[in-house]
Amino acid sequence: MIVFLNGKYLEARSAQVGLFDGGYLYGDGVFETMRLYAGRPFDLAGHLARLDVNLAALDFAWRPGPGAIADIVAELVRRNGLADRDARCRLNVSRGGAPEDPLPLEGLGDLAPTVSAWAEALGPHLGAWQREGVGVAVLREGFRRGNSPGVKSLNYLPTVLALREARRRGCAEALICDESDRLLEGATSNVFVVRGGRLATPPLSRGLLGGRTRALVIEAAARLGVPCDETDVTAAGAAAADEVFLCGSVKEIVPVTAIDDAPVGDGAPGPVTRRLQEAYRRGVRDSLGGGAGGPAAAPD
Numbered sequence: 085m086i087v088f089l090n091g092k093y094l095e096a097r098s099a100q101v102g103l104f105d106g107g108y109l110y111g112d113g114v115f116e117t118m119r120l121y122a123g124r125p126f127d128l129a130g131h132l133a134r135l136d137v138n139l140a141a142l143d144f145a146w147r148p149g150p151g152a153i154a155d156i157v158a159e160l161v162r163r164n165g166l167a168d169r170d171a172r173c174r175l176n177v178s179r180g181g182a183p184e185d186p187l188p189l190e191g192l193g194d195l196a197p198t199v200s201a202w203a204e205a206l207g208p209h210l211g212a213w214q215r216e217g218v219g220v221a222v223l224r225e226g227f228r229r230g231n232s233p234g235v236k237s238l239n240y241l242p243t244v245l246a247l248r249e250a251r252r253r254g255c256a257e258a259l260i261c262d263e264s265d266r267l268l269e270g271a272t273s274n275v276f277v278v279r280g281g282r283l284a285t286p287p288l289s290r291g292l293l294g295g296r297t298r299a300l301v302i303e304a305a306a307r308l309g310v311p312c313d314e315t316d317v318t319a320a321g322a323a324a325a326d327e328v329f330l331c332g333s334v335k336e337i338v339p340v341t342a343i344d345d346a347p348v349g350d351g352a353p354g355p356v357t358r359r360l361q362e363a364y365r366r367g368v369r370d371s372l373g374g375g376a377g378g379p380a381a382a383p384d
């Protein structure tokens with residue numbers, strides 16, 4: 085795999101970040117993960133807008149120049165033979181650090197950040213997840229992304245722990261709850277429930293990531309005439325819902341067919357989820373102009 089690191093394209097194994105990098109020492113950095121359809125990034129502008137907000141939140145002065153990230157993505161696609169593949173692309177920005185000042189507290193704007201990116205083809209499991217749905221585990225105390233959950237920072241230890249725990253329980257994803265049993269988000273996704281034909285998703289004010297896909301699902305629902313409330317959803321409410329689904333840039337929309345081993349609804353992906361999956365794909369196709377860049381090659 086060829087990756088991008090600080091202006092250079094390198095073999096992944098030889099791409100190295102310094103010991104005093106703030107991302108490595110403290111999780112001081114931000115990232116984006118985008119989906120590439122036949123080599124083309126979807127919603128690049130949306131991801132870059134969020135990246136800008138997150139860079140500002142952590143006092144990074146660096147901003148990518150116009151077109152710079154699109155050029156990096158195109159080069160990664162070319163060098164890794166991903167032009168006909170569906171892939172994920174990660175863009176990572178962390179605090180450059182030096183042994184003289186391992187914990188920089190001021191003059192942050194003068195520090196050159198570490199900027200890296202890589203892209204890899206999607207694994208085979210996603211198509212099955214989207215078609216058949218997945219089981220999830222509800223996780224409570226200790227798995228919530230703590231400080232600044234609205235920032236897509238490199239502090240993802242709770243997420244890693246949540247995914248490991250979900251795996252231990254034989255589940256594909258975890259649903260993270262707050263202390264009052266309100267759902268917040270998936271470990272690496274946002275969550276929606278369907279009740280009586282209405283969608284509900286936890287409000288950003290509860291402390292969760294404003295997923296790009298979450299925003300696009302809300303728009304797609306409006307286009308379809310499906311009402312959507314940004315409102316509290318408890319774990320018990322999700323278990324009793326007609327349908328539940330997860331969403332994220334790479335996952336798109338994945339039905340949840342079981343929560344803690346109990347079936348959701350009749351245990352099969354529901355009709356509202358199916359309509360939204362199709363509407364989301366249409367949105368991708370429209371945005372990328374169809375043809376080779378459309379999601380025809382996406383798993384379905």
Ligand SMILES: Cc1ncc(COP(=O)(O)O)c(C=O)c1O
Nearest residue numbers: 272273274293295296297332333
């Ligand atoms: C904690 C969390 N919530 C939600 C999402 C979904 O975000 P997006 O739709 O922007 O990919 C992610 C994606 O990785 C995430 O890590």
